[in-house]
Amino acid sequence: MLKLRRAGKVQNPRAMKSPLLTLIIKRFHRGKTPQEWFETFQVEIRKGMNLLEALFRIQDEQDGTLSFRYSCRGAVCGSCAMRVNGKDVLACRTHVEDLLDKPTLIEPLPHFPVIRDLIVDLSTFFDHYRKIEPYLQGKLISSQEEYRMEEENRKEIDLYVNCILCGICFGTCPAFEMDREFLGPAILAKAFRFLVDPRDIRNEEILEAVNNQQGVWGCKTVFNCVRVCPKQVSPTRGIVKMRGKILRVRLSSLVSRRHQQSN
Amino acid sequence: MEILSHDILIIGGGLAGLRAAIEAKKAGRDVAILSKVHPLRSHSVAAQGGINAALGNALTPIKDTWENHAFDTIKGSDYLADQEAVEVMCREGIERVIEMEQWGTLFSRTEDGKMAQRPFGGAGFPRAAYAADRTGHNLLHTLYEQTIRLLIPVYEEWYALSLIVEEGECVGILALNFFEGTIIPIRAKAVILATGGYGRIYLRSTNAVINTGSGCFLAYMAGVPLEDMEFVQFHPTTLYGTNILITEGARGEGGYLVNANGERFMERYAPRLMELGPRDIVSRGTQTEIDQGRGFEGGYVHLDLRHLGGEKIIDRLPGIHQISLDFAGVDPILDPIPIQPAQHYSMGGIPTNVDGETPLAGLFAAGECACVSVHGANRLGGNSLLETLVFGARAGKKAVEKVETEKKIPRKEVFEEGLRTFQSQLEELFERKGEEPAFSIRDELKAMMTSHAGIFRTGSGLLAAKEEIRELKRRFLKIVPKQRGLAFNNEFIQYRELEGMLHLAEVIIEGALAREESRGSHYRVDYPDRDDVHWFHHTMAFKTAEGVKLDYKRVSITSYLPKERVY
Numbered sequence: 001m002l003k004l005r006r007a008g009k010v011q012n013p014r015a016m017k018s019p020l021l022t023l024i025i026k027r028f029h030r031g032k033t034p035q036e037w038f039e040t041f042q043v044e045i046r047k048g049m050n051l052l053e054a055l056f057r058i059q060d061e062q063d064g065t066l067s068f069r070y071s072c073r074g075a076v077c078g079s080c081a082m083r084v085n086g087k088d089v090l091a092c093r094t095h096v097e098d099l100l101d102k103p104t105l106i107e108p109l110p111h112f113p114v115i116r117d118l119i120v121d122l123s124t125f126f127d128h129y130r131k132i133e134p135y136l137q138g139k140l141i142s143s144q145e146e147y148r149m150e151e152e153n154r155k156e157i158d159l160y161v162n163c164i165l166c167g168i169c170f171g172t173c174p175a176f177e178m179d180r181e182f183l184g185p186a187i188l189a190k191a192f193r194f195l196v197d198p199r200d201i202r203n204e205e206i207l208e209a210v211n212n213q214q215g216v217w218g219c220k221t222v223f224n225c226v227r228v229c230p231k232q233v234s235p236t237r238g239i240v241k242m243r244g245k246i247l248r249v250r251l252s253s254l255v256s257r258r259h260q261q262s263n
Numbered sequence: 264m265e266i267l268s269h270d271i272l273i274i275g276g277g278l279a280g281l282r283a284a285i286e287a288k289k290a291g292r293d294v295a296i297l298s299k300v301h302p303l304r305s306h307s308v309a310a311q312g313g314i315n316a317a318l319g320n321a322l323t324p325i326k327d328t329w330e331n332h333a334f335d336t337i338k339g340s341d342y343l344a345d346q347e348a349v350e351v352m353c354r355e356g357i358e359r360v361i362e363m364e365q366w367g368t369l370f371s372r373t374e375d376g377k378m379a380q381r382p383f384g385g386a387g388f389p390r391a392a393y394a395a396d397r398t399g400h401n402l403l404h405t406l407y408e409q410t411i412r413l414l415i416p417v418y419e420e421w422y423a424l425s426l427i428v429e430e431g432e433c434v435g436i437l438a439l440n441f442f443e444g445t446i447i448p449i450r451a452k453a454v455i456l457a458t459g460g461y462g463r464i465y466l467r468s469t470n471a472v473i474n475t476g477s478g479c480f481l482a483y484m485a486g487v488p489l490e491d492m493e494f495v496q497f498h499p500t501t502l503y504g505t506n507i508l509i510t511e512g513a514r515g516e517g518g519y520l521v522n523a524n525g526e527r528f529m530e531r532y533a534p535r536l537m538e539l540g541p542r543d544i545v546s547r548g549t550q551t552e553i554d555q556g557r558g559f560e561g562g563y564v565h566l567d568l569r570h571l572g573g574e575k576i577i578d579r580l581p582g583i584h585q586i587s588l589d590f591a592g593v594d595p596i597l598d599p600i601p602i603q604p605a606q607h608y609s610m611g612g613i614p615t616n617v618d619g620e621t622p623l624a625g626l627f628a629a630g631e632c633a634c635v636s637v638h639g640a641n642r643l644g645g646n647s648l649l650e651t652l653v654f655g656a657r658a659g660k661k662a663v664e665k666v667e668t669e670k671k672i673p674r675k676e677v678f679e680e681g682l683r684t685f686q687s688q689l690e691e692l693f694e695r696k697g698e699e700p701a702f703s704i705r706d707e708l709k710a711m712m713t714s715h716a717g718i719f720r721t722g723s724g725l726l727a728a729k730e731e732i733r734e735l736k737r738r739f740l741k742i743v744p745k746q747r748g749l750a751f752n753n754e755f756i757q758y759r760e761l762e763g764m765l766h767l768a769e770v771i772i773e774g775a776l777a778r779e780e781s782r783g784s785h786y787r788v789d790y791p792d793r794d795d796v797h798w799f800h801h802t803m804a805f806k807t808a809e810g811v812k813l814d815y816k817r818v819s820i821t822s823y824l825p826k827e828r829v830y
Contacts, residue, residue, distance in 0.1 A: 048504045050590075056472075060702035064754040065746060071304040072471040074507040075589060076400060076582075079304045093589050115442060116751050122301075135408035136367030146364040148376030154369055161369045161394075161401060165303055199367070232585075 019045045021054055021096050022103040025066065028114045039063075040103065045096050051106075052080050052091040055118075068118035075230055078166030082118050083107040088171040090230050109171040111180070125167050128183045132191045132209055138199045147199045160193035160238060162231045169225035169235060175218045182218045183210065185225035185235035191215075192238030195245075207246050216242045265447060266678055269295045270666045271659075272436065272451035274423045274478060276302030278399075278651035279630025279658075280457030281406040283619075286659030288413045292666055294659075297418040297438060297449070299473065302407050306459050306471040307651065310399025311582060312512030313381060313391025314652075315645035316360040317353065320377040321389035329353040331387055334823065336646060339385040339541045340610075340639025341783035341793065342825035343491070343801070343818060348635040350821060351617045352646070352653045359652040360392055368405040369394050371579070381515040381579075383644045385541035385830065389515075391645035396510050396582040402648060422756065423477065426454065426485040426626065427673075427681045433485070433625035434673035437681050444750025446685060448678035452669045453662035455627040456482060456613060457655065464764045464771075465606035465717075466709035469501050469508040478632040480763030482613045483770070487623050488803040488814070490634040491611035492767065493774030494784050496642055497718050498607035499545040503563040505590050506605040509583055511644040513568060513600075514538040516579050520549065521565045521599065522557040528564070533830040540830045543641040543784045546604040550718045553603065565599035572596075604718060608647060610638040610784065611774075614803065614816075619658025625665070629658040636801065639818075640783020689749075692758070697741030701757045704735050704742070708761075708768055711735075716771055721788045725776040732769045739765060770804040773811040778802065795825050 021043045028036050041062055043054045052073055059066045069079040073092045080091040085105055112120035138147060169185035176182045183191075188210060195206045210216045216239045225235045271287045273280045276298035287294040296302065319326040332353040337344050360378075364370055370378040371393050383391040394401035410417070422439040427448065435450040461476025462468035483489055499520070500509040514520070520538050522528045532548035533540030540548075549564055558564050568576055568583075573596040576584055580595075587593045587600050612634035619627040630651045637650055715728035739761065744754035780794035781787050800815040 048591075050505075059753060060700070064744070064757075065751070067751050067753065069300075069304075071300050071473050072306065072309050073505070074309060074471075074586060076309050076397075077300075077304040077306075077471065079300065130411055133412075135412040136365075136405075138365060138367075141365070143358065143361065143365070146361050146370070146378055149372055150376055151372040151374075154372055157369055158395065161404070162397065164308075164400070165404075197367070197369075 019100065021045050021099060023054065023058070024103050024105050025117070026105070026107040027117050028108070029116060049096045050092050051084065051094040051096055051099070054096050055091060067116040076164060078164035081109045081166045081168045081171070083109060083171060088168045088228050090166060090168070093230055109167055111171055111177055112167070122167055124180055125165070125170060125184065125186070128187045129165070129190065131183065132187060132206070134190050134194070136194065136197065136200050137202055139201050149198060153198050157193055157197050160189045160233060163189055163233045164231055166230065168228050168230060172224040172228050174220050174222060174224065179214065179218065181214045183215055185239075188216060188219070188242070189233055189235040189238045192242055195242065204249070207242060207249065210242055211246050216246070264679060264682065266450055266675065267447060268450040269293050270451065271453045271455065271662045272297060272449055273455045273457055274298070274436070274481075275305070275457035275459060275630070275632070276300070276417060277305035277307035277457060277459055277630060278403055278406060278648065279655035280455070281403070281410055282652050282655030283455050283457060283629055283659035283662070284415050285406065285409050285413060286656045287663050288415050290660070290663040292663050295416045295418060296410070297421050297423060299420060299422050299441070301419050302410070302417060303403060305403065306474055307399050307403045307648075309469075309471060309508060310402070310648055311396045311508060311510035312515065313383060313393035313398050313645045314360055314402070314648040315383065315386070315390045315643070316356040316392060316649060317388070317390060318357060318360065318378060318380060318392060320373055321380045323388055327388040327390055329357060332356070332390060335386050336637065336643055337639070337823050338828060339641055339643040341641055341828060342799070342823070343494070343636065343639030343782060345636050345819040346821040346823060347819050348617050348637050352637050352649060355653050356649045359649070359656060363402055363405055363652065366405050366409055368401045370401075371395055381512055382539060383515050384511050384539045384545065385536070385643045386645070391512070391515065393512060395578075396512050396580045399648065423481060424685060424759070425681065426481050427678055428485055428623070429673050429677040431624060433623050434677065437685055439749055441756075442750060444748050444752070446682060446749070448682060450673060450678065452666045453625055453627060455619065455629060455658050455662055456632055457628070457630045458632045460609040460631040461764065461767050462606050462609070464708060464712050464768050466713040467501070467506045467603070467605035469498055469506055469605055469607045475760040475764055476609075476632070476767045477760060477763055478628065479612055479767055482621065482623070482626065482628065483766060483806050485623060485626070486806065487613060487621055487626065488805045489611060489770050490614040490803055490816070491636060491640075491774070491801050492609070492770045492804060493778055493802060494610035494640045495606060495716070495771060496542055496608035496610060496784050497546040497604045498542060499549045499604050500566050500602040501605040501607070502586065502591055503561065503601035503603050506603075507586055507590055508607070509566060509586070509600060509602055510580070511542070513566060513580055513583055516575065517571055519567045519570070520545070521567050522552045523559050523564070524557055526557075528552050528557065536830040541641055541643060542607075543786075544830060546718055547786060549604050559601065563601045563603040566602045567599040568595045569597070569599065606713070608642055610634070610636070610640065610642055615654070615658075617654070617657060618661035619654055620661060627658045627662055629654045640785060692744070693747055695741070695743045697743050699738050699741035701742050701754065701761050704738055705757070705761050705764070708735055708764060712768055712771070716768070716775055719786055719788050720775055722776065725772055728772045729776060732765065732772060736765055766806070770811055773813060774802045774804055777813055799825060
C-alpha cells in the first residue's frame, strides 16, 4: 500500500530525492468562497505511474471531493484532458516520472466553462460538432453489400478518424480563444474526414459550411493543435487542404463566369 | 415530485445501448439514453481487433458461412452457449456489420475494396472485420454519429440508482443527476440495461475504470437472477504494468508468444492453432509459463511482433504501436511487448432471450451486461462487438413492440415510494458511524478476486474467498461518505459501486465454488476435466436474504452435441 503524506509534513521532495510528486491543483467549486483556489497535494509514486493514477490516489486517500473525468485510462476515450504545467494533455498518458523536478500545476482544460475542479463544460465543443452534420451521407446501395473503397482512401481518412474528441486542441487553439464561435480544430478535422470519404455524397455542402471566419478562414495556421494532439491527428493539414479546395472552386467559377461574359 | 417520462429508456451509451436506441428511434418511439459518462467515453471505444461476421471477403479455398461461424462459437464456448442464440447472432451479424460500413465505419480494405478480415483465435476462417486495430473506436463513433443524426437525447453524466418495479414489471428507474445532486424518477414502458462489464472487481483487468457492473447489480437487486457469472474471461495479452489490452489481432497478424527461454510456448497447449487458440487456452498457457518460472521477473512473457516488420505494424496495428510506446516505453518494431493475462470480459450476466427480454417484464438487457448466452464458458475474440450490435438492435426492436402494446400507466405513488425508500437509506448512510475507507475495501476485493477467482481456481481458495467477501461486506457497513449531498459526491458513487462489486464478486465466487468441473474460462485445479454429466447447464444466481442461492438451467442445443475441444 502506498503511503501518502499531506503537504507540510514532508521535506522538500527535491532535497530528499524521494519519489514524491507534488501537484498544485486549481480547484473550483461554485458557491464556495472563494470559489476558486489552488491546493497542493503530494503523492508517493511508483514506477510507471501516470497522472490519472496519481489523481485517483488523491481522491481516494486525501480528498474525496477532488473532481475530474476518467474512463479508459488508455488514451482512447478522451475523458481526462487537462492542462499540466501549461500544456494540454490526457492525464492517463502523462507519466509522473516526468513531473518530479518541481511542483506540477494542474488546471482544467482552458477556454471552456469550469463545472467543478478539473471538469469543464464541453457543450460548445459538441454544439460545433453537431453543426457540421458529422455523419456519413452516402448514396443508397443494397443493404447486402458494403461500399467499395481503396485502401489508400482509407489511409487518408484514417488520419482524421483517429480523433477521440477529447477537446485538447481547443484548449490550445488561439482562434478558439479569440472567438468561441470558431468551429475549432477537431471539428474541422471531422468535416475534412467526411469531405475526403469517397462514400459521402457531400462536397460543396461541407466546403460551404466551413467557408467562413468561423471555419477554415479563422485558423491561424500556427499548428498548435497538431503539436498537442494525443492521437497524431493533424487538423491544420485538413484545414489547409479545405482552403485549397475552396479556392479552386472559386477560381473555376470565376473562370467560367469570365468565359460566359466573353461569349 | 418531478417525473421524467420516455417510451424507452436505455441505461448505458456504449455500442449495445446506442444500437438499441437507434432501432427504437427509427421505429418512431420516444427513446432516451442515460449514461454516467458521455457515450463516446464508453468502454466499447477501447475494443481493438475486430468484429466477426461470415462475410467471406478473405481469399480462402472454401467460402466462410454463418454456419461455420456458429460452430466455431459453440466449440469456443466449450458447448455452454445456447445454440439457437448463437445461430441468430451469426446469421444476423452479417447484415449488422455491413450496416455499420454503410453508416460510415472506416473498415480496413481488401485489394478489391471490400471489408478486410483477419484471423482471430479459435476461428476456422479469417472472419474478423477490422478498422486497423481501433475497431471499437470506429464503431462507437459511427453509432454516436447516428444518434446525432436521429436527435436521440442523452442524459449525460447521470447515474441509474435503482429500478422501479410495480406488480412484477419494471416501469422506470430512479436516476441521479450527478452535477445537480438531484434524484429524479424516470418512467419508461421499457428499460434496456446496456451497462457493460464488471472488470474492475479484479486487480488486473483490461476494463475501463468505469466498468463496475452497475447494470447487473441493478437487475440483481430487483430480483432478477444472474446467469453463468463464474465464467470470467481472462485475456492472454495485456500490457505488463497497466493491463491495457493488446489485441488478439496482433497474433492474428502473425505475432508470437515467447517465454523467457525464447520458446514459442503455445506449442505445448494448442499445437495446431498455436497463438490463435481460444483465449481460455492461451491465457492458461501463458499463466502456466509464468507460474512455472519460464516468464520474466515480475510475471510476464513476450509478445513478439518484430518479424512482421515496421510497415505492417504501423499499417495494421498502429494503436498497439502507440499504446506500447505510451504506456510501456517499448517500440514493438524494435522490441517484444511485455504481456501478462488479465481479466477482460464477462460471459455471464443478466439472462435474456434472443430479443433481449429478461425474466422481469419491462426490463431488457443487451451487450456485455447480458447473458443471451452466445459465449457460454468462453467467448471468441471478435464476438463481443458483434453481440452488442445484433442483440442491441433486437432488444430495441422488441422494446418497441412492448411499448406499442403497453396500455398500463404506472401509478405515480410507486415512484414516490421508490424515492422515499432511497432517501431513507441515504439518511441512514449519512447517520452511520464508522471510519472504514471505501478504497481499502475495494483494493482488497480486487486483489482477492485476482488471486482466488482468477485463471486457476481451487475449492479451498474459493472457500477462503467466500469468507473474505463476508468480512468485506461487514466492513462495507462501516463506510461513511464524508460529503453530504449528492452533487459531485464521488465518495457516494464509489460507495454505491462498491456495494454492487461486492455482490457480483460473491455471485462469481459462489458459482465457481459450486461448479466442480473445468469448462472454458472456469478452471478448477481440483476438478480439471469438463463434466457434461453433472455440469452441462447454466448457473442461475438469485439474491436472497440468506445470500446467494444457486439454481441451474438447461443449455439449448440445435445441432452440436458436446465434444472434446482440441485445438
